[in-house]
Amino acid sequence: MENKKLTMNDIAKMAGVAKSTVSRYFNGGYVKEETREKLKKIIDEYHYEPNAVAQSLKAKRTHTIGIVAPCLDSITSSRMLMAIDEYLKNKGYTTIIMNTNHNEIRELASIEHLWRMNVDGIILLATAVTMTHQQLASQLDIPILVVAQLMKGGISIIYDDYHAGYDVGSYAAQMNHQHILYMGVGHKDEAVGVQRKKGVLDALKDHQREHVVVKETSFSFRDSRKIIKEYLQKHTPSLIICATDNIALACYKEIMEKGLKVPEDISLIGFGGYEVSSLITPSLCTIRYDNELAGQMAGKTMMQLIEKEPVAQTQLIGYELIKGGSVKRL
Structure with missing residues (x-):
């Protein structure tokens, strides 16, 4: 078979998979490791190179999620970020994390910047949700999920504070x-x-x-x-x-x-x-608070939003009182 005539459909037939699986492979989506290796072997053998322009026009997703965090040195935030990142990686997604250092202007600018980068969705670990946040979120054509704060009219995951x-x-x-x-x-x-x-x-x-x-x-x-x-x-x-x-x-x-x-x-x-x-x-x-669970829920909810599946407008994370030894009974 001549290289120039090889198509994604040909690769799919040679690998014994659906054409959509080949498309996910090239667009960075989730593909089983065994299938990924099989596809790579065929692609390397025939030196196949997808048409980058056609690929970008056809691809509806970048398989990238933007995360806006108020800081990177918070233990609770880092727990959640790691859980979100791990969940999304297992779904074939890459995360871009932007730190705002609790700066509201930087937070809003980061959301807009991520949108211009064509991410598939944005997860905001918010310290505050203002009217400006709500207005910006309503203008986006991608899902935005707010974690740790309640966004009226939006999708939120909050702690039972x-x-x-x-x-x-x-x-x-x-x-x-x-x-x-x-x-x-x-x-x-x-x-x-x-x-x-x-x-x-x-x-x-x-x-x-x-x-x-x-x-x-x-x-x-x-x-x-x-x-x-x-x-x-x-x-x-x-x-x-x-x-x-x-x-x-x-x-x-x-x-x-x-x-x-x-x-x-x-x-x-x-x-x-x-x-x-x-x-x-x-x-x-x-x-x-169960920060790890919150991160997993955030990742799962974002996947549901991207797939246009129904989700609860507000999800609540529970907590545990650890009594320790720092309180004396008087």
Whole structure:
């Protein structure tokens, strides 16, 4: 058979597979390893080269998914990113991850940039969902999935932050704590800054805990250390509840620096379930979300959206309260 006359249909017949399988092979889609090797052998033997222009015109997909992440140094985000990437790789997709460093303008620009790169879909690990996000998502002709924040009118996978917060507040009350400090983040982050905080404060209010102080910090370890250091100069709460484990670890460091002990002098609770939180002594009481499951669900949902299959508008990820040893019963 002459090389110039060889077609994808010919390759399919020689390999004993459907033409669509050959098309997936050239477009980077999922093909069984055994079939992939068989196709490669035929292609190499006949030096077949697909028409790049025709291929690009016919290919409806690039088998590439864009992921916009607020940061790359977060333990919870990295868990989720690895799970998303692994799931999509097993489906024959490549991921392009763009870091925004919690910058909203950069986040919006990244979404638009990925769309111009002809990705098949975008997964946004959002710190906030604004009206601008919603407007941009409505203009895209590809699916966009928001993880960790709720996007009204869109498709979202969220953590059950309110009830996790409520369980933490209830546990604090059950351990008889009265003088409590809550270290939270800004309200721009709806999930962590609003819902998680509301859950904690509602539970404390329902348990008649009136001596609750709220301080606002950022997700930064350094910023949190500075704020808690200043607070501890004049106050000694019996318990500090922190919106993240990172903030809790900053508090732990400053409590130690002040010559105090956890939980003998100050009890401590976080959110996140970091591995390092179990390595400190005593181990940190924390909420662990199933980040790996969230990543797998994100990958699966994106595949369903691309295939135009029906999906739930909002999917909820559960949590586990790990009591550890950092909370003293009073």
